[in-house]
Amino acid sequence: MKAAVLTGVRQMEVREVPDLTIEKDTDVLLKIEKVGVCGSDVHYYETGRIGSQVVEFPYIVGHECAATVVQVGPGVKGLTIGQEVVVEPAVSCHDCDQCRQGRENTCFDLRFLGTPGQGDGCLSEYLVMPEECCLPTNGRISIEQGVLCEPLAIAVYAVKQSNPPKDADVAMLGAGPIGLCCMVSAKAAGVRTCYMTEKIEERVEMARKGGADWVGNPQEEDIVAAILERQPLGVDVVYECAGQQETIDQAVELLKPGGKLMLIGIPREDRISLSIDQIRRKEVTIVNVRRQNACTQEAIDLLATGKIDADFMVTHRFGLDRAQEAFELVAGYQDGVVKAMIEM
Secondary structure (H helix, E strand, C coil), X not given: CEEEEEEECCEEEEEECCCCCCCCCCEEEEEEEEEECCHHHHHHHHXXXXXXXXXXXXXXXXXXEEEEEEEECCCCCCCCCCCEEEECCEECCCCCHHHHCCCXXXXXXXXXXXXXXXXXXXXXXXXXXXXXXXEECCCCCCHHHHHHHHHHHHHHHHHHHHCCCCCCEEEEECCCHHHHHHHHHHHHCCCCEEEEECCCHHHHHHHHHHCCCEEECXXXXXXXXXXXXXXXXXXXXXXXXXXXXXXXXXXXXXXXXXXXXXXXXXXXXXXXXXXXXXXXXXCCEEEECCCCCCCHHHHHHHHHCCCCCCHHHEEEEEEHHHHHHHHHHHHCCHHHXXXXXEEC
């Protein structure tokens, strides 16, 4: 089968790799239909690592995908050949301390698609996953919407973790895929006002069209002053989706006393800093969001019922043979890209 393989830093090529086969009774062989290019994939592409997770080349990345069932193991009961499924990229052990506490997203033995040391990714023609990670769409959503369920599930989880009060005023810093997913998820959860910030003008316009109540560009105005002019007491929750020291500092300034800072973006640096004076005096709660936990089905349902519209986020489409072009586009924030899809 063919796969797009990282062969070095900023080097990718399409290669023939060994075919995959079902090994366990509950395995499912999937034909990958579309793959979304995620910011974490691009970290591996640009630097070969995220923190302590270091790529050993050659390596296949990718974890946002939707697929069609090709073959099922003898123990698979809920899937049939030809079904379209959303692929949940995390495989938990269900037995460790974290899993027993209902924290399968921090499972000690977690395996996640396209993560060094845990397994190859889905940027290939076929993939084998356990049945529990294959969520049928039953024709309720499109293949592209199925791919969007992975980042959307993260946002749904982040909003749940933030537990915004009724009629909350919130801010999302960064209008990339995760920031936009947080915005539409917060809107679906009933928050009153969503403020967004973004440096790329095309994304500013996309955030406005997608439903943000106010969007500002920090390169053109003092976004903290502009939001606090509208919210003199500050906002209830800030979803930091850019992974930048600058936006983390802005988030602390924007929060009202007792507010929550949700850290979702992945910084490239190993360390960040926080103004201890401000977060102590405001008694700010800081929550790190580690992917998501059992929110993929909810993401499917939100899209299927029309409570969330995420279609506008898909801006570019490429064939597998142009995978490196897609990664370069996303890495350079070129051409107003938000979500690039690679079509198999």
